Amino acid sequence: MNTDFSRIYINGEWQNGTSDKTMKNTNPFTGEELVSTQAASKEDLDEAYKAAARAQKEWAEELPQNKRAVIEKAAEIMMDNKELIIDWLIKESGSTYMKANIEFRASLNILKESGTYPYRMEGKILPSQTPGKENRVYRNPLGVIGIISPWNFPFHLAMRSIAPALATGNAVVVKPATDTPVTGGLIFASIFEAAGLPKGLLNVVVGRGSEIGDAIVTHPVPRLISFTGSTEVGRHIGEIAGKELKKTALELGGNNVFIVLDDADMDQAVESALFGKFYHQGQICMAINRIFVHKDKYDEFEEQFIQRAEKLKFGNPAEQDTNVGPLINHEQAERILKDVEASVKQGAKVRLGGKVDGNVLQPTVLTDVTNDMPVAENEIFGPVAILIPFESEEEVIEMANAYPYGLSGAVHSSNIERGTQVAHQIHTGMIHVNDQPVNDEAHMPFGGEKNSGLGRFNGEWVLEEFTTLKWLSVQHNRRDYGPFIK
Known part of the structure; x- marks a missing residue:
């Protein structure tokens, strides 16, 4: 598993960003510089999205057992590198040792839950009002999903979108928060690369919001933007995504x-x-x-x-x-x-x-x-x-x-x-x-009302967010169009 996090990850390759800006990652407790990364530019983002779109077409048709095998292998790699991940959570996000361990377990649960999704892409056969017709409903991946991860629970909240998106046949481009580029993004490139995920399906662009923040939303490739963060930023993302008729999954602030x-x-x-x-x-x-x-x-x-x-x-x-x-x-x-x-x-x-x-x-x-x-x-x-x-x-x-x-x-x-x-x-x-508000279980619907967000993560509910439905009808017998056809 790669542990050099000084480069971004596009189309299965670790490479330097082409922005003229450098991202310095520091320990919030000691002030020590952890790693420096050449930031991604809009051109890098475009390359990442195009690579994701190319790779997703084949991945969507991949057999469910093969998708699940990648997810299960990623879980094994997580366990093998548990101390590495916990160490990064402590030194990059200021997590206490207890919090880092809890976050690791929650992320593992999300990954295991996602391993069931390739077999849960269910459709339906429904009756028709037309004689001789059969109605079918298929559940398909959306295509490419853009993910913007936060800095507070970077590993868990990035995993909450990355794993379900891949498991349901999508490709992803991840932009981690500038304070946590490793635990919110680059470490997933290492995990899934080692798990054998085909190139192009997971891309991580480390860059400043001022340079690529809007572009990751407005780029024509992604069909959904998954964002966890403040209500102010979430409202802006919802606004510019809406202009492009993109779906959003927004988990925002709370009081x-x-x-x-x-x-x-x-x-x-x-x-x-x-x-x-x-x-x-x-x-x-x-x-x-x-x-x-x-x-x-x-x-x-x-x-x-x-x-x-x-x-x-x-x-x-x-x-x-x-x-x-x-x-x-x-x-x-x-x-x-x-x-x-x-x-x-x-x-x-x-x-x-x-x-x-x-x-x-x-x-x-x-x-x-x-x-x-x-x-x-x-x-x-x-x-x-x-x-x-x-x-x-x-x-x-x-x-x-x-x-x-x-x-x-x-x-x-x-x-x-x-x-x-x-x-x-x-x-x-x-x-x-008779409990406290900080609860998150991989099989239960997670999300808010009002200004706290749109949509639900986890369990069967994230399937609704990260997939789309297609109605396909089959006319088995010749249809009578009545007096229209004489």
């Missing part, structure tokens, strides 16, 4: 709620909130953004939550007992602290943390927060927990649904039916009772 009802188990709720807020420094689209606690339980929850948050170890992600590592870059820390400062001016209190060392923001807890403060209105995407009291179910449901996001959420109650009824009223694509 996820964590609701603690007055009959909740406090220990369980506190533990769930700690994980759902501080896992991977809160840099997860599904991470808790707002913690709503019933006024009768607020003081108890606040005390326990702060006591437990104080014990979280923060710092070097390479140390196996670290809970909270660095943010991906210093701009993220500055953005978060700006919202914290503005909220404090409006009456919020910093009860824990609030300080930055390098790119490491201490686990931070704010109390006396209201639902209209910047830390509540904006997606934090960092290790800052905010506690908001509420008086009734009606009030918390209204506050939960106040913003135009709906990705994930959680409700805690000792009465399962009550928790479920509240969960039903939260306008979101995913929600969990």
